Amino acid sequence: MKHPIKKILEKRNLGMPSGIPSFCTSNSIVLEAILEYYLYSEEPVLIECTANQVNQYGGYMNMTPSDFVEYLHNIADKVGFPKDRIILGADHFGPLVWADKEENEAMENAKELVRLAVLAGYSKIHLDTSMLLGTDDISKRLSDEIIAKRGVELYKVCEEAFIERCKKFPNSIHPVYVIGSEVPIPGGEYDEKETLNVTSAKDFENTIRIYDRIFKENGFDDVWENIIAIVVQPGVEFSNYDIHDYNRNESLELCEKLYEYPFLVFEGHSTDYQSPIKLKEMVEDGVAILKVGPALTYALREGLFSLSLIEKEIIKDDDKRSNFIEFLEEVMINNPKDWKKYYQGNELEKELQRKYSFSDRSRYYMARQDINEHINQLFENIDSNNIPLGMIKQYFPNLFLEMKSQQNSNAKNIVKINIKNVVKDYDYAVKN
Template sequence: MTTDALRGLAGRQSAGIKGGIASICSAHPLVIEAAMLHGKQEGGPLLIEATCNQVNQEGGYTGMTPAGFRRFVEAIAEKVGFDPQDLILGGDHLGPNPWKHLPAEEALVRAEVMIDAFTAAGFTKIHLDTSMGCAGEGTALADQVTAERAARLAKVCEASAAGSSFGAPVYIIGTEVPIPGGAMEVVEHLQVTTAQAALETVEVHRRAFSARGLEAAFERAIGVVVQPGVEFGNENVVFYNRPAARELNAALSRMPQFVFEAHSTDYQPVPALSALVEDGFRILKVGPGLTFALREALYGLDQIASFLFCIPDEQTLRAAMERLMLAEPGNWAKYYHGDERELRLQRHFSYSDRIRYYWPHPQVQSAVDRLMTVLGDDAIPETLISQYLGPLYPQVASGALSPTPHNILIASVKAVISDYAVACRS
């Protein structure tokens, strides 16, 4: 669980040495299993991150505390034979966001408890995000206020780490990305972070850390979150435009301690991901794109089962998902817009993939279990793979992939992770 691979990123950037690392941002067990199986094949560290909304001392939307999430991940590692020493756990957007409806001091006290729990549980990559306003404040805060609050949380983190056996954490600063969970609308124009803004982010945090006697902690700050001009909304993806980010990329030469961390890189093609890494975005975060691929595979299997076993439409997995999302709209209703046809499309097929919040629901788990039981462990005919799971057909036809249902799900997620592996090697 060493962070040496992360600490070395800036030096590699400065020396012109290729390479980056993908951050797997998901709490779905099949996604984590696929990441670990891919990691076993590739070798090297595997970075898995949980957001403040997914996991916190109150359980988050997964129902897991940081210690619970560690146990959950380590159980999967034991199941698949992944060496836990190659695992790095990260906490993403750690700050008052889950409690921003409260007054700032109350929200920050809860954020302190959360960051202590993450650090005590061995999360050694910490993204400090205190940029959001709390009750009675504006939506966004001044850089100085954000930095002071981040340093306050870092002090708690340092004290917690000193009493743990996991070692000192590395820090990510900066917040020029949408709220955790992604954009809520069609994305048309993105403002790339200016070089000056990136430099000022570093400097204002340096001063805030120093004011609290945290100079040694700031030396372990390795990454700055900036907006490189990549994003996805419900219906579209904005691809990386290298020329537009050239000035920002050049700023790294003036902050050799840092690399950039790129959020919302989901759905970027391999050439764009490779260009990001080459341009200094050495940490690439991916989350909804992984569960989007998993949902595609599950829906493909659902159609195959419907054809093979003449399952009525109302008994399909897709129908079960629709019933649950209509009955419990809290995870999508304020994010999706349009008439009933448009809403139905977005519920199931949005790039924002808010359907991912429903996979842990007992009703959905039962529906998935029924689907897998109906299909059994037999290989699916490759002609049906071609029809309903076309991207996997070449692997199946060549014999590289045995098309059992479980293998299909894992291979679909691994295909996305493989794109990131290619980019991070290039």
């Protein structure tokens, strides 16, 4: 069976600028919203998790790769979404989580991670070996040679794991792979003071040349049948305060060079918060895999905050309110590990970043049981009251017309509609 992403490459070679969004999230409400959006289409949906979220030691979701598959499939069953239309993706799978370890230990952990992913049925693997490890010289940029050498080691493990998987599941789809050295950190973020440099056509070709040589040195002669994308920096990124919009003129030389490699597309990371038009331009220019993550959970947080403001007006007894905004802030202050090194400035500036930063570090707290208890209390409080349509217009102005025709929608659905508006932008971008 042909991998669905390979069909996208075939369409592109026929002159149709097709693409696919890569929804990189593990939040259950967000995943419900994504699967509901595509429920009545026939398109595959690419859901990815990062090595930070899911790994053999649990990650911040406390899940192994197979645990995440079960978790996602349970959500699909709840929505009624066909599981065979889900493409499972592994994002930044490599030594990322163990970058502070010496090379042998970090790479052994990375090999076990990708092995477990393939065995669990992940069929789109981002082999990310772009980071410095504990024994690397931090004064120098990691060479493309070392990046490729480590990437090929992981590829070998994946291929062996696929053979093992096929013994149990003979109809498994062969994985496709994404490589490349110009990889933004998971979740995005760049310094507004720094210049954002688009990958040069020369560096793109150098990545292919070096990988090709090292693959062949390791006995992989037909590897480009399985590698479908290179991660590049096409000129998009976001930070706590800023969004760097796509400018196709800046990436013109890079994108023109892609025409010489019809078996490849670009994968664009950190495409969050780009306008629908900019996203469509990226797909037209060859950035056919559009990765999005924080923008989805930002829409979740945005919706929850708006409901919290409604709650403050309709629930006068403070003891009965969820006080979600205040509780989330309290939890983040008492557990600063997942935001402290990312948010700088005075106390007010850090407070505003915890709430409204585009990097949305609050997403790391949304899987906590106490946070979900407050979310459920918020939903119950909203649903137990008749919310005037005028309040919906006040707090959800972008959703007002849609909500006007769905006056019986519950609180959770209101939040999911906010998330689906982000999904809609990506769906528009990849359509012919």
